[in-house]
Amino acid sequence: MTNNQFRNAIRRLGWNQAEAAQHLRLSQGHVSHIMRGNRPVGDQTALILALLLLDENDADQPRLLGTLQGLGDLDACFSSFSAVS
Numbered sequence: 001m002t003n004n005q006f007r008n009a010i011r012r013l014g015w016n017q018a019e020a021a022q023h024l025r026l027s028q029g030h031v032s033h034i035m036r037g038n039r040p041v042g043d044q045t046a047l048i049l050a051l052l053l054l055d056e057n058d059a060d061q062p063r064l065l066g067t068l069q070g071l072g073d074l075d076a077c078f079s080s081f082s083a084v085s
Contacts, residue, residue: 001041001045001046001049001050002041003034003035003036003037003040003041005041006034006035006041006045006046006049007035009049009050009052009053010031010035010049012053013049013052013053017031017032017035024045024048024049026045
């Protein structure tokens with residue numbers, strides 16, 4: 001996920017930077033750095049946003065799911081998020 005795609009995803013979800021940080025378990029500063037293009041979007045963050053934006057009527061969904069499968073071990077990804085809470 002590019003930084004521009006990250007910004008668009010946050011807007012599409014209707015979040016401000018503070019809300020994005022809370023939902024994605026990132027600091028607000030980190031979200032700000034990503035949005036300005038100073039830091040890359042992590043695979044886990046991209047995965048969570050992609051899943052939140054899935055639309056069952058979206059013609060691109062099969063392509064998106066194929067992309068998600070290329071991100072690696074999804075169980076490890078989700079277990080690292082649950083370990084933060």
